[in-house]
Amino acid sequence: MQLRSLRAAVSATASIAAVAGFMAVMAAPSSARADEGMWTFDNFPIQTVNDKYGTRIDQAWLDRVRNAAVRIQGCSASFVSDEGLILTNWHCVVGCAQELSSPEQDYVKNGFLTANREEEKRCPGQTAEVLVDIVDVTDRVLGAGAGLEGAAFNAARTAETNAIQTEACAGDPKFSCQVISFYRGGRYAMYKFRKYDDVRLVFAPENQAAFFGGDPDNFNFPRYALDAGFLRAYEDGQPVATPNFLKWNPNAPKEGDVTFVAGNPGSTSRLLTMSQLERLRDQQLPLTLIQNSELRGRLLEYSLTGDEAKRLSFDPIFGLENSFKAQYGQHQSLLDPAFLGARRDAETDLRARVAADPALVQRIGDPWGDLERVQATARELYLPYRQLEQAAGGGSTLYAMARTLVRASKNTAMTDAQRARLVAAVGAETPIATDMEEIRLRYWLSKTREYLTVDNPQVKGLLGRESPEGLADRLIANTRMGDAAFRAQAAAMTTAQLAEADPLLAFVVANDDAAKAISDRWAAEVNAPTAVAAEKVAQARFAAYGTNQYPDATFSLRLSYGQVAGWTYRGVTVPAFTYMGGLYERATGAEPFNAAQAFIDNESRVNKETVFDFTSTNDIIGGNSGSPVINAEGEVIGAAFDGNIHSLGGAYGYDGELNRTVSVSTAAITEALRNIYPQPRLLEELGVE
Numbered sequence: 001m002q003l004r005s006l007r008a009a010v011s012a013t014a015s016i017a018a019v020a021g022f023m024a025v026m027a028a029p030s031s032a033r034a035d036e037g038m039w040t041f042d043n044f045p046i047q048t049v050n051d052k053y054g055t056r057i058d059q060a061w062l063d064r065v066r067n068a069a070v071r072i073q074g075c076s077a078s079f080v081s082d083e084g085l086i087l088t089n090w091h092c093v094v095g096c097a098q099e100l101s102s103p104e105q106d107y108v109k110n111g112f113l114t115a116n117r118e119e120e121k122r123c124p125g126q127t128a129e130v131l132v133d134i135v136d137v138t139d140r141v142l143g144a145g146a147g148l149e150g151a152a153f154n155a156a157r158t159a160e161t162n163a164i165q166t167e168a169c170a171g172d173p174k175f176s177c178q179v180i181s182f183y184r185g186g187r188y189a190m191y192k193f194r195k196y197d198d199v200r201l202v203f204a205p206e207n208q209a210a211f212f213g214g215d216p217d218n219f220n221f222p223r224y225a226l227d228a229g230f231l232r233a234y235e236d237g238q239p240v241a242t243p244n245f246l247k248w249n250p251n252a253p254k255e256g257d258v259t260f261v262a263g264n265p266g267s268t269s270r271l272l273t274m275s276q277l278e279r280l281r282d283q284q285l286p287l288t289l290i291q292n293s294e295l296r297g298r299l300l301e302y303s304l305t306g307d308e309a310k311r312l313s314f315d316p317i318f319g320l321e322n323s324f325k326a327q328y329g330q331h332q333s334l335l336d337p338a339f340l341g342a343r344r345d346a347e348t349d350l351r352a353r354v355a356a357d358p359a360l361v362q363r364i365g366d367p368w369g370d371l372e373r374v375q376a377t378a379r380e381l382y383l384p385y386r387q388l389e390q391a392a393g394g395g396s397t398l399y400a401m402a403r404t405l406v407r408a409s410k411n412t413a414m415t416d417a418q419r420a421r422l423v424a425a426v427g428a429e430t431p432i433a434t435d436m437e438e439i440r441l442r443y444w445l446s447k448t449r450e451y452l453t454v455d456n457p458q459v460k461g462l463l464g465r466e467s468p469e470g471l472a473d474r475l476i477a478n479t480r481m482g483d484a485a486f487r488a489q490a491a492a493m494t495t496a497q498l499a500e501a502d503p504l505l506a507f508v509v510a511n512d513d514a515a516k517a518i519s520d521r522w523a524a525e526v527n528a529p530t531a532v533a534a535e536k537v538a539q540a541r542f543a544a545y546g547t548n549q550y551p552d553a554t555f556s557l558r559l560s561y562g563q564v565a566g567w568t569y570r571g572v573t574v575p576a577f578t579y580m581g582g583l584y585e586r587a588t589g590a591e592p593f594n595a596a597q598a599f600i601d602n603e604s605r606v607n608k609e610t611v612f613d614f615t616s617t618n619d620i621i622g623g624n625s626g627s628p629v630i631n632a633e634g635e636v637i638g639a640a641f642d643g644n645i646h647s648l649g650g651a652y653g654y655d656g657e658l659n660r661t662v663s664v665s666t667a668a669i670t671e672a673l674r675n676i677y678p679q680p681r682l683l684e685e686l687g688v689e
Helices: 002-012 014-026 046-053 059-068 094-100 138-145 150-169 274-303 307-335 337-355 358-364 367-390 397-409 416-426 434-452 457-463 468-478 484-490 495-501 503-545 580-586 597-601 645-651 666-676 680-685
Strands: 069-072 075-079 085-088 128-136 175-182 187-196 198-203 229-235 258-263 558-563 567-569 572-574 577-579 611-616 628-630 635-643 661-665
Touching (some): 059 069, 059 128, 059 258, 069 085, 075 258, 085 635, 094 198, 094 307, 138 187, 138 503, 150 187, 187 229, 274 307, 274 337, 274 367, 274 434, 337 358, 367 434, 367 503, 397 484, 397 495, 416 484, 434 468, 457 468, 495 503, 580 611, 611 666, 635 645, 635 666, 661 666
Antiparallel strands (some): 069 075, 075 085, 085 229, 128 187, 198 229, 258 558, 258 628, 577 611
16 A cells, blocks of 8 residues: 555656756766766766775776677667677567567567577667777867858768768778767767677567566556566677676675666756757647657557457557656656756856856857757747658658668768668568558658648648548558568669659658758758757856766766665655565456466466565666666676656656666576576576576
8 A cells, every 4th residue: 555655646746856856967066966877988987986885996897897788779788698698678679579479479478488599589670789989079070060050060060970980980890880979069979889780589588577567567666577688699690709798696686785787878858958948848748748649549449459469569559658658757847847946046057157257158158048049940840840750650660661762862972881781771571560550650641730730731742632541551552662672672773763663662752852851951940059059058067067977868878876775755665675476466367467477387486585676776767778787796686677756857857865777686587597487598608507
C-alpha cells in the first residue's frame, strides 16, 4: 500500500523534483554539488570523485572504461569479454529479435537462446562503436562560420565539419568520425570511433521477463525486470578480439557502494534559455504528445486484430509508450510555475553577471534577445517543418528508404565510396511489415492534412484527389521498395528514373522539393541563428562560472558517478534493492504482471535472495539504456535500464535527493544464465564458475 500511495503522489507531482534539480544544475559549478553531471571523458572531475568517495580512479582507469564502452543504435553497451561479447539491455536488442522472428518463431515472446557461435544471428543495421580519440576542434569550427549568417553560415560550418571528419578518418572504413557540439556550441570536438558493422544477437530473455510490469511499472520502482541482452561484434566473419573489456562481477553491490555509468545519454536541455523552454512547453511538446498518443492508439487497435498483429506491433508500441511517458514528465516540469521561476532567476543571475562586464557585453552582445526573436520564427515554421520534413512518413521504413534514394540521386557531389555505402545500406535485407507501413503512412498523411489544412499547397501536392487512407494503401500495395535487390538497383538511378520505376519513389520525388524548401528555411532561419546565439550564451557561462561544467547530453560518450542508494519522498522510504523472490510475490498471472514461462518453470531452482534490480544516484537520461554500471575496481555490476518517476524532469535538471538510475544487477543476470535460461558457454566466457 505504501508503494501505491507513493506512486500516486509522485505521478501527480513529478515536476517538483525537476525544480530542485534545476536549482542545482543552474547554480555556479561547485565540487560540493550532488552526484550530478554527464561528464565527458576528457573533462571528468577525477579529484572531486576521489575526495568524495575515497576512490583512486585515474586517467588510466578512465581510458580502460572508455575503450570498453560501446555505442550501438540508440543505446549504450559494453564489451564484457575478450571475444567481442557485448552487454546491453533487452529493450535495446528487442528490435533485432523482432526482425529475426517469424510467425513460426517469435524470439520476442519466447526469447533468443544460442548453444554455440553458429547460432548467433546478425542484427540488420546494427553497429557497435568504440571511442578511440578525442580532438578539440573548437577554433576551426567557430572560425568557419565567423561573420556569416543563414544559409552561408550553415554551408561554411558543414564544409569545415565534413573536412575535419574526412581528415580524421582518412577514408578508412573501419572508423567513423563525428564532430560534436558541446555546451550548446561553446566547444566542438572530433570523436573518432572504431566501428563494427557485423553485430549479432547472442542472448535475449522472454519479453515478459525483461519487461515484467509493463508500462505501469515503467519509470517506477521497485522493479523486477531482467532487462539485459547480449550481442557480439564480428569482423571478417570472426568474433572481434577485444582485450579492453569490463570484468564481470557476479556479486550484487551493497548500499553506499560507489557506482559509475559509462554511456551515451541522448539529449538534455539544461542549458536552454527561457524563450527556448517556453516554445518547447507551448508548442513542440504538446504537439508531440498529441500525435504520439494518437499513433499509439492506432497501433494498439491494430495489435488486437490477431496474434501476428500483436507480434509485429510489440516493439513499436513499447517504444511509443516509453517516449510518451518521458515526454509527459518533461512537459509537466515545464508547466510547473516554481520550476520556471527558478529557471528565470538563474537566467537573470547570468545576464546580470554579463552586464557587469562591459568587455564581455561588447564581445557577445545580447544572445538572449537574439534567441527570443528566433523562437518567433520557429513558432511560425515548426508545423510545416515537422509535417513535411522532420516527421515525414510517420515512421514508415519504406518511405524513409525512398527519401534516402531520392535525395542521393540529387547529390552530384557523392563519391564512389559514399555511393557504395548507400547501396550496402538500402540493399540490406530488412523485414517489412506491410500492415504497419500502411498504418504509419495513413497516420502521417491524415495528420498533415489536419494540421496544415486541406487548402495548403503542400497538402494538395501530397494528396492530389486521393484520401490519406487510399493514397497510403495504394503506395504500399504497389511499391517495390520492399525488395532489397530493387533498392540496391535504385541506388544507381537518376531522379527521373526513380520516378518512373516505382509509385512510392514517384510520390517522394513529386513532393521532395517542398519538403527540402521548408527544411532549408528551418536550417537558415532557426538552426543557424540559434547556433550563433547559443555559442555566445556558452561564452557567458564560461566567463561567469568557469569551465568546470558538464555539457548537455548529445548521444556522445559520458561518465556519471554516484552511489547505490534508495530515496525518501514524503515520509516514504524506497529501498535500493529488489530481490528475485519478489517477482513471484508480485506476479498475478494477468498481463503485464504475469511471470515469464521460464521463471515459472524454474522457480524451484532460483535463488530468491539474489538482488534483482537496484537504484543509484547516477545522473542519466534516455540513450544511457544498456550502459554498464561499474564499481571502483572497474568491474561491471549491472546494466542501467531506467530511471525512477522523479527522473522524468531530468532533461532540465537533476535532484540528488530524488533522481535515481534503475539497473539490473549482474547477480540477477548470472542467476538467470545459470538456472532460468541455462547458458553455460556464456557463463564460462564471462569467467563465472
